[in-house]
Amino acid sequence: MNQKTLRPLKLKSDILDDNKLIQHATQRFDADGDDHIMTSIETPMLPDAFVLTDDEKIHKISHHFGQIMDILGLDRADDSLSGTPHRVAKMYVKEIFSGLNPANKPDIKLFDNKYKYNEMLIEKDITFYSNCEHHFVPIIGKAHIAYISTGKVIGLSKLNRIVQHYALRPQVQERLTIQIAEEIKSAVQSEHVAVVIDAVHLCVSSRGIKDNSSSTITSYYSGSFEDEALKSRFLRHI
Ligand SMILES: [Zn+2]
Numbered sequence: 676m677n678q679k680t681l682r683p684l685k686l687k688s689d690i691l692d693d694n695k696l697i698q699h700a701t702q703r704f705d706a707d708g709d710d711h712i713m714t715s716i717e718t719p720m721l722p723d724a725f726v727l728t729d730d731e732k733i734h735k736i737s738h739h740f741g742q743i744m745d746i747l748g749l750d751r752a753d754d755s756l757s758g759t760p761h762r763v764a765k766m767y768v769k770e771i772f773s774g775l776n777p778a779n780k781p782d783i784k785l786f787d788n789k790y791k792y793n794e795m796l797i798e799k800d801i802t803f804y805s806n807c808e809h810h811f812v813p814i815i816g817k818a819h820i821a822y823i824s825t826g827k828v829i830g831l832s833k834l835n836r837i838v839q840h841y842a843l844r845p846q847v848q849e850r851l852t853i854q855i856a857e858e859i860k861s862a863v864q865s866e867h868v869a870v871v872i873d874a875v876h877l878c879v880s881s882r883g884i885k886d887n888s889s890s891t892i893t894s895y896y897s898g899s900f901e902d903e904a905l906k907s908r909f910l911r912h913i
Pocket residue numbers: 708711807808809810811876878879
């Protein structure tokens with residue numbers, strides 16, 4: 676017979692083991708979070724991610740967020756707190772994490788490059804708000820984008836919309852940079868794309884190491900932008 680089934684109560688040694696496990700998990704997850712490990716370019720999603728409707732998600736998240744508040748000891752009977760679970764849930768689904776849903780991806784309309792403009796086109800200082808997937812606190816930054824048309828162009832505001840779409844997910848800055856670049860490449864049907872992101876992570880400034888002067892820069896260059904001369908012209912412009 677399995678020895679474990681004979682134990683109605685936890686032995687002291689089990690509890691010590693549990694504590695060790697919790698301690699180990701705490702150390703490991705803290706370290707992974709502060710190192711901001713990225714495991715894949717695709718946002719890791721469950722296969723059934725969109726089985727629930729938005730309203731069903733809001734209902735469920737609201738319930739669970741209320742429980743988090745209860746555990747923290749907050750009195751949800753207070754008028755100021757009573758609506759918080761619903762507000763947070765709605766904000767998650769409809770606003771700050773709405774970019775998880777591919778249905779919310781911006782429609783991209785292409786135009787012919789009638790002016791035969793063959794230089795790089797730069798859209799700089801695109802402000803975005805995202806959230807760190809390790810701590811669920813904000814990442815605030817600016818994206819700078821350039822591409823060279825190979826015959827098609829897109830409306831300028833679409834570049835902003837692509838940035839906003841991928842920012843509205845729990846993110847890692849490296850992945851955000853690559854996802855934006857890949858989307859622009861396929862949208863404009865051009866290999867020649869550059870993306871630079873400069874962002875402040877509140878998980879670094881408001882907690883943890885509490886460094887409020889540093890920012891993180893990530894970049895992506897493909898096609899002609901891999902050429903040092905073009906890359907430095909782009910960098911001079913931004
Ligand atoms: Zn973080």
